[in-house]
Amino acid sequence: TGSVIxxxxxxxxxxxxxxxxxxxxxxxxxxxxxxxxxxxxxAYGAYMAxxxxxxxxxxxxxxxxxxxxxxxxxxxxxxxVQHVDTFWSIAAFFANTIVFLLVGxxxxxxxLVTHPVTTLVTIGLVVAARLAIVYGMxxxxxxAQRAWQHVVALAGIRGGISxxxxxxLPHALAFRxxxxxxxxxxxxxxxxxQGLALTPIQVVATNPAIQS
Numbered sequence: 001t002g003s004v005i006x007x008x009x010x011x012x013x014x015x016x017x018x019x020x021x022x023x024x025x026x027x028x029x030x031x032x033x034x035x036x037x038x039x040x041x042x043a044y045g046a047y048m049a050x051x052x053x054x055x056x057x058x059x060x061x062x063x064x065x066x067x068x069x070x071x072x073x074x075x076x077x078x079x080x081v082q083h084v085d086t087f088w089s090i091a092a093f094f095a096n097t098i099v100f101l102l103v104g105x106x107x108x109x110x111x112l113v114t115h116p117v118t119t120l121v122t123i124g125l126v127v128a129a130r131l132a133i134v135y136g137m138x139x140x141x142x143x144a145q146r147a148w149q150h151v152v153a154l155a156g157i158r159g160g161i162s163x164x165x166x167x168x169l170p171h172a173l174a175f176r177x178x179x180x181x182x183x184x185x186x187x188x189x190x191x192x193x194q195g196l197a198l199t200p201i202q203v204v205a206t207n208p209a210i211q212s
Contacts, residue, residue, distance in 0.1 A: 013057030015064030018046040023071040032083040035072065039084055042068045058165070065106060115178055119185040126158070126186060154198045158183075160191045 019042045026038040029086055042064045050060030134153040166183040169176050 006054050007054075008059050009055075010053065011050045012063040014050040014053060015042075015046040015060035015062065016067040018042055018049055018060070019064040019067035019071065023068055027071075027075060032080050035080055035084050036087045039065070039068055039088070079141030085183060116186075118178070119182050122182050123186055123189055126190075145156055151198070154194045158187045162187055 022038045022042045022045065026034045029035075043061050046060040046064035047057040050057040072084065131153055134149055162183055166180045169179060173179075
């Protein structure tokens with residue numbers, strides 16, 4: 001447990017330091033494209049720096065992105081922030097498309113039912129955790145309307161990140177193939193069930209006449 005915490009914390013620290021360094025370099029310019037380049041350098045630079053230090057590259061990229069955004073919003077105007085947002089929105093769309101194309105090319109439907117009990121238990125635990133957080137914490141955050149709590153609960157759809165994390169596991173790891181198959185099953189269920197139910201629930205949440 002201690003090593004996991006150390007690796008995660010080390011990655012987070014590395015990410016913040018890389019973000020601070022990149023932003024210090026680009027903050028003196030008014031060229032909006034350089035801010036995009038800086039954000040890309042943070043994403044890849046933080047990951048590679050963390051991996052070279054044998055700490056978590058994922059936590060480094062995550063915390064580096066959060067830190068870079070924090071620096072950016074504190075000192076820049078809305079136009080620069082929007083410019084960077086637009087770039088990453090398009091990049092995220094293409095990245096998700098590529099991930100799901102690769103998954104579709106690799107996935108075997110027979111594997112989704114290879115471990116039915118474990119898959120169902122995993123789905124149950126993930127859904128239970130989501131429900132506990134949404135209905136237990138959102139009222140304290142000011143989201144008291146029940147219909148919107150249902151929307152947030154159903155919005156916990158697993159997708160590209162879950163699959164990418166599963167596929168990044170070392171091939172020598174015990175039960176790796178089983179973990180990948182279970183994650184595929186979880187993603188498929190959340191996309192098909194929660195995804196299809198999300199729109200009707202959202203319509204109810206935004207229509208007071210239906211709620212009454």
